Each structure stands twice: as structure tokens, then as C-alpha cells.
Amino acid sequence: MVEFDRKSFFPKKKVFFVKDLIDLLNVNHDKCNVENNFKIEDISSLDYLRDYSVIFIDGELKNSNLKSSNYCVITNNENNLNYGYKNTLLVSNLSNSYNQLINNMYYHEDNALFPDEFDYINGSYLSKFSNIDESVSIGKNCVIGRGVQIKPNVIIKNNVVIKNTIIKSNTIICDNTSIGTSGFGFNFNKRGASNFNPQIGIVFIEENCHIGSNCTIDRGKIDSTFIGKNSMIDNIVHIAHNVIISDNACIAAQTGISGSVKIGSNVTIGGQAGFAGHILVGDNVIVAAKSGVTKNLKDNTVVAGFPATDIKKWKRKIIKERKDGY
Amino acid sequence: MVEFDRKSFFPKKKVFFVKDLIDLLNVNHDKCNVENNFKIEDISSLDYLRDYSVIFIDGELKNSNLKSSNYCVITNNENNLNYGYKNTLLVSNLSNSYNQLINNMYYHEDNALFPDEFDYINGSYLSKFSNIDESVSIGKNCVIGRGVQIKPNVIIKNNVVIKNTIIKSNTIICDNTSIGTSGFGFNFNKRGASNFNPQIGIVFIEENCHIGSNCTIDRGKIDSTFIGKNSMIDNIVHIAHNVIISDNACIAAQTGISGSVKIGSNVTIGGQAGFAGHILVGDNVIVAAKSGVTKNLKDNTVVAGFPATDIKKWKRKIIKERKDGY
Amino acid sequence: MVEFDRKSFFPKKKVFFVKDLIDLLNVNHDKCNVENNFKIEDISSLDYLRDYSVIFIDGELKNSNLKSSNYCVITNNENNLNYGYKNTLLVSNLSNSYNQLINNMYYHEDNALFPDEFDYINGSYLSKFSNIDESVSIGKNCVIGRGVQIKPNVIIKNNVVIKNTIIKSNTIICDNTSIGTSGFGFNFNKRGASNFNPQIGIVFIEENCHIGSNCTIDRGKIDSTFIGKNSMIDNIVHIAHNVIISDNACIAAQTGISGSVKIGSNVTIGGQAGFAGHILVGDNVIVAAKSGVTKNLKDNTVVAGFPATDIKKWKRKIIKERKDGY
Numbered sequence: 001m002v003e004f005d006r007k008s009f010f011p012k013k014k015v016f017f018v019k020d021l022i023d024l025l026n027v028n029h030d031k032c033n034v035e036n037n038f039k040i041e042d043i044s045s046l047d048y049l050r051d052y053s054v055i056f057i058d059g060e061l062k063n064s065n066l067k068s069s070n071y072c073v074i075t076n077n078e079n080n081l082n083y084g085y086k087n088t089l090l091v092s093n094l095s096n097s098y099n100q101l102i103n104n105m106y107y108h109e110d111n112a113l114f115p116d117e118f119d120y121i122n123g124s125y126l127s128k129f130s131n132i133d134e135s136v137s138i139g140k141n142c143v144i145g146r147g148v149q150i151k152p153n154v155i156i157k158n159n160v161v162i163k164n165t166i167i168k169s170n171t172i173i174c175d176n177t178s179i180g181t182s183g184f185g186f187n188f189n190k191r192g193a194s195n196f197n198p199q200i201g202i203v204f205i206e207e208n209c210h211i212g213s214n215c216t217i218d219r220g221k222i223d224s225t226f227i228g229k230n231s232m233i234d235n236i237v238h239i240a241h242n243v244i245i246s247d248n249a250c251i252a253a254q255t256g257i258s259g260s261v262k263i264g265s266n267v268t269i270g271g272q273a274g275f276a277g278h279i280l281v282g283d284n285v286i287v288a289a290k291s292g293v294t295k296n297l298k299d300n301t302v303v304a305g306f307p308a309t310d311i312k313k314w315k316r317k318i319i320k321e322r323k324d325g326y
Numbered sequence: 327m328v329e330f331d332r333k334s335f336f337p338k339k340k341v342f343f344v345k346d347l348i349d350l351l352n353v354n355h356d357k358c359n360v361e362n363n364f365k366i367e368d369i370s371s372l373d374y375l376r377d378y379s380v381i382f383i384d385g386e387l388k389n390s391n392l393k394s395s396n397y398c399v400i401t402n403n404e405n406n407l408n409y410g411y412k413n414t415l416l417v418s419n420l421s422n423s424y425n426q427l428i429n430n431m432y433y434h435e436d437n438a439l440f441p442d443e444f445d446y447i448n449g450s451y452l453s454k455f456s457n458i459d460e461s462v463s464i465g466k467n468c469v470i471g472r473g474v475q476i477k478p479n480v481i482i483k484n485n486v487v488i489k490n491t492i493i494k495s496n497t498i499i500c501d502n503t504s505i506g507t508s509g510f511g512f513n514f515n516k517r518g519a520s521n522f523n524p525q526i527g528i529v530f531i532e533e534n535c536h537i538g539s540n541c542t543i544d545r546g547k548i549d550s551t552f553i554g555k556n557s558m559i560d561n562i563v564h565i566a567h568n569v570i571i572s573d574n575a576c577i578a579a580q581t582g583i584s585g586s587v588k589i590g591s592n593v594t595i596g597g598q599a600g601f602a603g604h605i606l607v608g609d610n611v612i613v614a615a616k617s618g619v620t621k622n623l624k625d626n627t628v629v630a631g632f633p634a635t636d637i638k639k640w641k642r643k644i645i646k647e648r649k650d651g652y
Numbered sequence: 653m654v655e656f657d658r659k660s661f662f663p664k665k666k667v668f669f670v671k672d673l674i675d676l677l678n679v680n681h682d683k684c685n686v687e688n689n690f691k692i693e694d695i696s697s698l699d700y701l702r703d704y705s706v707i708f709i710d711g712e713l714k715n716s717n718l719k720s721s722n723y724c725v726i727t728n729n730e731n732n733l734n735y736g737y738k739n740t741l742l743v744s745n746l747s748n749s750y751n752q753l754i755n756n757m758y759y760h761e762d763n764a765l766f767p768d769e770f771d772y773i774n775g776s777y778l779s780k781f782s783n784i785d786e787s788v789s790i791g792k793n794c795v796i797g798r799g800v801q802i803k804p805n806v807i808i809k810n811n812v813v814i815k816n817t818i819i820k821s822n823t824i825i826c827d828n829t830s831i832g833t834s835g836f837g838f839n840f841n842k843r844g845a846s847n848f849n850p851q852i853g854i855v856f857i858e859e860n861c862h863i864g865s866n867c868t869i870d871r872g873k874i875d876s877t878f879i880g881k882n883s884m885i886d887n888i889v890h891i892a893h894n895v896i897i898s899d900n901a902c903i904a905a906q907t908g909i910s911g912s913v914k915i916g917s918n919v920t921i922g923g924q925a926g927f928a929g930h931i932l933v934g935d936n937v938i939v940a941a942k943s944g945v946t947k948n949l950k951d952n953t954v955v956a957g958f959p960a961t962d963i964k965k966w967k968r969k970i971i972k973e974r975k976d977g978y
Binding site: 435436438439441442444446451467469485487502503504507508510512514517518519520521522540541542544562564566580582584598600602618632633635639640642643 | 774775789790791792793807809810811822823824826827828860861862864865866881882883884886887888900901902904905906920923924941942970973974976977978
């Protein structure tokens with residue numbers, strides 16, 4: 001998991017201590033315990049615990065890693081009050097509580113733009129708070145946002161928007177692509193922009209990647225969306241929030257990868273393929289064009305079709321259909 | 327149906343009275359009747375009749391609503407001369423006549439851009455003839471065109487193009503998205519840019535919507551493409567001309583909705599789904615990812631597959647195929 | 653095949669004579685013959701041979717057209733030394749040798765941007781080395797690159813990126829589209845941006861075409877990607893490198909056409925269709941929405957489904973599945 005300094009991307013709006021959350025989130029005083037009223041420095045996920053942070057736990061979870069007094073567990077399940085967590089707050093609606101805290105604690109692009117933080121340099125807008133190596137080439141009409149780090153010899157073509165992102169050396173980003181955009185995170189039962197779950201993670205793109213034109217790569221919700229080194233992504237590809245793609249991926253045009261999918265090394269993915277959310281795809285997997293992958297895939301599998309299955313089975317099915325007059 | 331002032335988006339090029347059309351459209355003097363030679367103020371559709379307007383009727387149609395002397399019916403069907411319409415012109419090719427009149431009557435972006443009508447304000451080009459509330463946040467490299475209205479607290483991110491559109495309060499539009507673009511309206515048998523049917527409608531986006539990155543929403547041909555309040559649209563989604571989406575829609579990435587589709591409230595649509603043109607989709611419908619919807623869907627249906635069918639049937643089919651060795 | 657002056661798009665970095673390549677590409681002196689040590693002026697493909705050029709031949713090929721002393725054959729197959737080619741160099745890895753020569757011989761946008769070559773005119777960046785007719789309308793935030801030719805009465809809307817492209821008269825290009833972008837050409841076994849095969853061809857768009865919003869059209873690798881006259885392309889369409897589309901095509905939204913596909917005249921292609929690479933599609937072909945075309949299609953065929961088949965067979969299959977309870 002990639003480390004990053006969240007507040008360099010998302011400035012703090014307001015300081016909160018753990019006890020402040022009791023009022024902010026309307027917590028019943030009988031339904032919480034606070035042993036360490038620390039100043040909240042960050043937000044955690046189960047994948048990556050950070051000191052002096054808040055973590056949101058959906059449903060019952062007994063997890064000894066959460067017992068440090070430097071974490072504050074916010075949960076919608078009362079049993080979690082009994083598992084030895086040093087700071088625990090019970091809330092009725094976890095999604096609302098997440099929105100309430102994050103929107104009050106951080107500036108992010110869905111509650112504030114900072115139009116005066118940019119320099120206009122050779123045809124593109126670069127945040128005064130970005131960190132771009134002087135060897136980087138940037139085309140025209142780009143926007144590079146606050147906190148963005150771009151390492152040596154990266155090429156950014158034209159009309160590219162990059163926010164909340166770290167890009168390692170020698171990577172190329174092509175025209176009209178949007179990186180670090182807001183993930184599609186929402187409360188299914190309470191829709192609308194004002195109820196969106198704020199996305200305060202980043203995108204991390206490793207070295208020597210090629211990202212095509214008119215793509216979108218959404219930033220992580222709390223952690224990072226990750227593209228491994230030497231990965232090659234064609235045009236009009238969508239990578240959703242929290243996706244992890246390991247090294248040497250090859251992804252053809254118009255493919256879409258849903259939120260939190262984890263993909264191994266050396267995968268090859270045809271055009272117009274789609275992946276359901278939260279699945280695991282192994283190393284060396286090959287996914288044929290137009291496949292719809294709905295389940296985990298082991299290392300070295302080759303799949304096709306929708307729902308995607310072993311390509312040999314898929315071919316047999318097609319041959320049988322052909323015999324049947326199709 | 328949303329009302330709007332067409333000429334605030336599409337300036338009038340030339341004034342026409344009903345009788346002017348006889349020559350302009352090469353109408354045979356024996357094949358027309360004109361009781362009221364009014365000055366033509368607007369264009370109508372059957373969905374929305376406007377006073378002192380022209381309406382194009384393809385094929386035979388007996389419709390008492392068209393009997394006002396304030397309408398002029400242009401049609402390719404001679405029988406329509408007998409149905410009591412006060413002003414009727416018979417033409418041989420309706421698509422050509424539409425193009426001929428609209429291209430002569432209105433400026434639109436496929437026959438003229440107005441590069442000098444813009445102010446460059448804080449990194450974006452805003453038409454002098456747009457109406458943007460002062461609370462609106464706009465990123466860099468955006469273009470906001472003539473006639474566009476943007477209501478309070480809207481956030482427009484970067485490199486967004488918005489033309490011929492009205493956006494209500496609290497809506498968010500993400501990076502590199504194009505809204506109010508020309509719909510794909512053409513004469514099937516006479517192709518090419520010069521034969522495109524001019525699109526002189528608008529896009530109307532209700533309050534509290536979230537439109538993702540790198541999307542396209544085409545404006546209506548004569549009326550408006552409509553997105554209902556609280557609707558949430560993910561990245562790289564295409565919404566064609568004249569589509570009506572009601573409140574609280576949730577539409578995942580890379581979905582495409584063809585022209586004139588009408589969608590009810592509270593729908594949920596997975597990624598990479600597609601909809602054939604002109605179909606009706608009811609309230610609370612759920613469409614699984616990668617579905618191809620080819621027929622009307624009743625309220626509360628849940629569909630999957632291509633052609634999309636009841637999701638239970640689709641799952642049974644998949645299970646059967648699995649048993650058969652697929 | 654369209655002729656163009658490669659160096660007007662891709663400036664020469666360095667002069668090479670045939671004998672220089674022996675060292676540059678690490679050729680064994682026993683594994684080459686050089687009868688005419690000419691100054692290398694250009695690169696050829698088998699589709700289009702150019703005088704004083706190098707051509708890369710993968711595998712064994714006996715081709716009498718290559719016997720001119722004005723060509724230099726670089727190949728990975730030793731037998732090609734015996735076929736009478738006047739200048740032949742044997743290399744071990746053809747993709748690497750291609751990269752090595754092209755990256756040393758030409759500037760292209762994956763090894764160098766030229767940010768100072770642009771004028772900022774009425775809101776868009778136009779290369780000082782582009783050739784744009786004065787009747788052309790260009791919106792805001794566009795980038796028109798080096799060598800680009802745009803003929804009379806073309807309309808380019810907003811935030812459009814056009815590089816390495818020739819556009820004939822009366823064509824319209826809509827918002828946020830990227831044309832002339834780098835094709836997805838790589839060495840399957842050696843991934844990453846630094847191993848990309850440089851793409852030094854162009855896009856040629858004939859007269860009276862309509863290209864929608866948020867599309868991508870990649871330039872050819874050595875020759876040109878071609879869009880025939882009167883062709884109409886909807887939004888979010890991807891056209892890969894070396895694709896040839898003949899006159900009067902109509903291509904609906906979100907379709908993707910893979911590399912080197914050749915498409916005849918008067919085709920009609922529905923939305924979200926996909927085409928496998930290198931296939932041939934005849935004249936007057938109709939491809940239904942969401943089809944996946946995997947094989948050559950004869951003139952006048954009408955196909956649907958994935959893999960695409962005769963639409964009547966596809967419909968029969970669907971009807972049968974319906975009867976079976978699907």
C-alpha cells in the first residue's frame with residue numbers, strides 16, 4: 001500500500017478531537033467509549049491503518065489490529081463496542097457519518113475549488129502546490145492540481161487533467177485524459193451530488209506506464225488507486241476508485257474496471273472488457289475482448305464471454321451454437 | 327416538458343413568414359394552404375407545441391391539436407392537407423426541408439461559431455451571453471456557451487464544455503465532459519456533415535446531479551434532453567439527444583443511452599449497458615452491467631443480458647450453460 | 653493510400669545512411685548486404701513503398717517489389733538475405749530495431765514536445781508549422797499540432813486536440829475529441845512506455861465528415877488512418893491506428909475499431925460495437941449495436957451478436973432461447 005500525505009492534496013478545513021465527533025455525528029453518549037481523546041490526523045481503512053486516525057467499520061468486526069488507542073472506530077454495529085477498541089462511536093447511518101466528518105474536516109474538489117492557486121505556465125495551469133520535476137514535458141491546456149507529484153521525464157500531452165495523483169518517472173499520459181477524478185461513491189438509498197461520499201484518496205501511477213487518450217482514472221476513496229510499472233492502457237479506458245493494477249498490464253481500448261478490483265502482474269485485457277467490483281484477478285491472466293468478468297480469476301487463466309469463463313469452454317459453446325444453425 | 331427561450335441559445339439568422347417557406351422549400355403552390363401568414367417565432371414538436379411555430383410531420387397524421395392557425399404544418403404526406411390544419415405545406419423530402427429551414431433561420435454551432443462572444447475569466451471562456459450565478463465554481467479550460475444558465479452552487483471542474491444547457495443548483499460536472507453537444511441526427515440516405523439535421527434544442531440538468539468525467543450529453547433536436555434531480559452519472563457515459571431521465575437515476579460508467587429513450591425515476595443501471603433508441607423504461611428498474619436493453623421495461627423490472635431479459639431467466643440460462651459444460 | 657510528407661509532422665532528429673544502421677542496430681557484418689548506401693529519407697510499409705526508405709519485414713518474405721536498390725530491408729528472418737534485396741540487414745529483435753531507428757531518426761510526441769512552436773490565437777494553441785485555411789472555425793482550448801493541414805470551411809469545436817492529421821474541407825470535429833494520437837503499438841513481451849513502437853503516420857479525414865465528441869482517432873504507425881468522405885461518427889468512438897474507413901460510414905456511439913481494420917463504403921454500425929484487429933469489412937455492411945465482429949464480412953452482410961453472425965441466425969437463436977424459458 002502506497003503512503004501519501006493526505007493533507008497535501010486535501011487541505012484540512014477544521015481540527016477535530018475524538019470527543020468532538022460525539023456531537024458532530026449525533027452519537028448517543030451511552031453508545032460510545034473514548035479512552036484517548038486524540039487530535040484526529042487522518043482517516044484509515046482496514047487495508048492501511050494510520051496513527052491518530054478514524055476508521056469507519058460497516059457491520060460487526062472483531063479485529064485485534066484496531067485495539068490501539070490511536071484509532072477511533074466509527075461503526076453502525078453495537079457489538080463492536082465490546083471488542084476492546086479503545087475509542088468507539090456508534091452511529092445509525094455510517095455513510096452519512098462518513099460524509100459529515102469528511103466534508104467538515106477536509107476541503108476536496110466536490111466542496112471547494114481553489115481557482116487562485118494556479119500558475120499559468122506555457123499554456124497549462126499548474127497548482128502552486130504541485131511538485132513537478134523540471135524535466136517533465138507538459139502540453140497545452142492541462143490542469144495539474146494541488147499536491148500532485150510528477151517525477152522525471154514524464155510526458156503529459158494536451159488537455160489532460162491531473163489531480164490528487166503521484167506519477168513516477170518516464171510515464172506518458174495522453175490527450176484529454178482525466179486522472180485523480182472523484183470516484184463513484186454514494187449512498188444507494190440517498191442519491192444526489194450532496195450525498196456523495198467524499199473521495200479523499202489519490203491515484204499512484206508507477207514508472208514507465210503509458211496511459212492513452214480520453215481515459216478516466218478515479219482516485220481512491222481513502223487509500224490509492226494504483227497502476228503498476230510498465231503498464232500500458234489504451235484509449236477511453238475507465239479505472240474506478242481503489243483499483244489496484246500490478247506491473248506490466250496491457251489493457252485495450254474502452255475497457256472498464258469497477259471499484260476495488262485487484263489485478264495481478266502481466267495481465268492482458270482485450271477491448272471493451274468489463275470487470276465487476278471487488279474481484280481479484282491473478283497474475284498472467286488473459287481476458288478476451290468484450291468479456292464481462294464477474295468472479296475472481298486464478299493465475300494464468302484465459303477467459304472470454306459474459307459471464308467470462310475459460311476461453312476453451314467459450315469456444316466450444318460458440319462452435320456448438322454454430323452447429324445448431326447460429 | 328421544459329420551456330426555454332430558443333433564440334437565447336440559437337440566434338435568429340433571418341425572419342421568415344409562413345408564405346416565405348413556399349419558395350424556400352420549393353413547395354408546389356397547389357400543394358399547400360396558408361390561412362394565417364404569421365411571422366415564424368419558433369419550431370414545435372408533437373411533444374411541445376409553441377405559438378407561431380412550424381412543425382414537421384413525417385407521414386400521415388390526423389391530430390386536432392395541430393388545428394390552431396398559429397401552427398404551420400410541413401409534411402411529406404399529401405393526406406395531411408385534408409385534416410383541417412390551417413397552414414400546411416407539402417414537401418418531397420422532410421429531412422431536407424427541415425435542414426433547409428433551420429439552417430437558414432438559426433445560427434447554430436454547426437454553421438457558425440462566435441469566437442468573439444467570450445470573456446476569459448480565471449482560466450475559462452464564458453460567453454458574454456451566458457448567465458452564471460456568482461456562487462458557481464468553475465475550474466480551468468472550460469467553455470460555457472451562449473445562453474447557458476447555471477444556477478447557485480454548481481461546481482464545474484476542468485476542461486468541461488457546456489453549450490445550450492440549463493443547469494439547476496448544486497449539480498456537479500466533472501472533468502473533460504461535453505454537455506449540449508450536437509446529437510447524431512442525420513438523413514440515413516444522404517450522409518455527411520452538410521446533411522446533418524441541425525439540433526436546436528437544449529440539455530436541462532436538474533438540481534443536485536453528479537455528472538462524471540469524459541461524458542457526453544447531446545442536446546435535444548427541438549426540445550430538451552433532460553436529467554432529473556439527484557441523478558448520478560459515472561464516467562464516460564453517453565446520453566444521446568432527446569433522452570429523458572427522471573429523478574434519482576444511478577448510471578454506472580461507459581453506459582450509452584440512445585436517442586429519445588425515456589427513463590423513469592429511481593433507476594439503477596450497471597456499467598457498459600446500452601439502450602436502443604426510443605424505448606420506455608419504467609420507475610425503479612434495475613439494469614445489470616453490460617445489458618443491451620432493446621424493448622420497453624415496466625416499473626420494478628430487473629434485467630440482464632443482451633437482449634436484456636428478466637434477470638432470473640438470464641441467471642437460469644447461465645446456470646444451464648454451465649451444466650452443459652460452458 | 654494517402655501520400656504525406658512525414659517530416660512536416662515528425663522532424664528529423666539525425667541523418668542516417670544505410671551503412672550507419674549496421675552499428676546502430678548491432679547487425680552482424682556477415683548477416684547483411686548493402687549495395688546502395690543511400691541517405692535514408694523515409695520509412696516504408698508493404699502497403700506503400702517510398703524511395704530511399706527502410707522497410708521492416710517480420711518473417712520470411714519473397715517480394716519482387718522490394719528489389720529496388722532504393723529500399724533497405726530490415727528483417728528478423730535470415731532467408732530474406734537470399735531473395736535479391738539489394739540492401740538487407742538481419743536483426744534479432746525486429747520491434748527493438750524499429751524502436752531504435754525511429755526514436756533516433758525522428759522527433760515524435762512520445763520523445764519530445766515542442767511547447768514553443770505554438771501561437772495562441774483566439775483561445776486555442778496553433779502550431780506555427782500547421783497550415784489552417786482562413787475559413788476554418790476553431791473554438792476555444794484547442795491544440796493544433798505541427799504539420800496539421802485543415803482545408804476550407806472545417807469547423808473544430810472546443811477542447812479538441814489535433815496532431816499529425818490532414819482534414820479536408822467541410823468536415824466538423826466536436827468537443828473534447830483527440831485526433832492523431834499515438835496508436836497502441838507495443839512489444840507484447842517487453843512492456844512499458846519506453847518500449848512503445850513509435851507511431852509516425854498520420855490521420856487523414858476526408859471532406860464533409862462529422863466526428864462526434866470525446867472520440868479518439870489514433871494516427872497510423874507508418875502510413876495513415878483514413879476516414880472516407882461523408883462519414884459520420886458519433887460520440888466516444890475509438891478508431892485505432894491504421895484503420896481504413898471508406899466513404900459514407902455511419903458509426904454510432906461508443907463503438908471501437910481495432911488496429912488495421914479495413915471497412916468498405918456505406919457501412920452502418922450500431923452503438924457499442926467492437927471489431928477485432930486486421931479484419932476486412934465489405935461495402936454496405938450493417939453491424940447491429942453491441943456486436944463483436946471477429947471475422948471478415950462480405951459486402952451487404954447484416955450481422956449481430958458476439959461473435960457477430962448473420963442477423964437472421966442471431967434472431968433465430970434469441971427466439972429459440974426465449975422459447976426455452978430465457
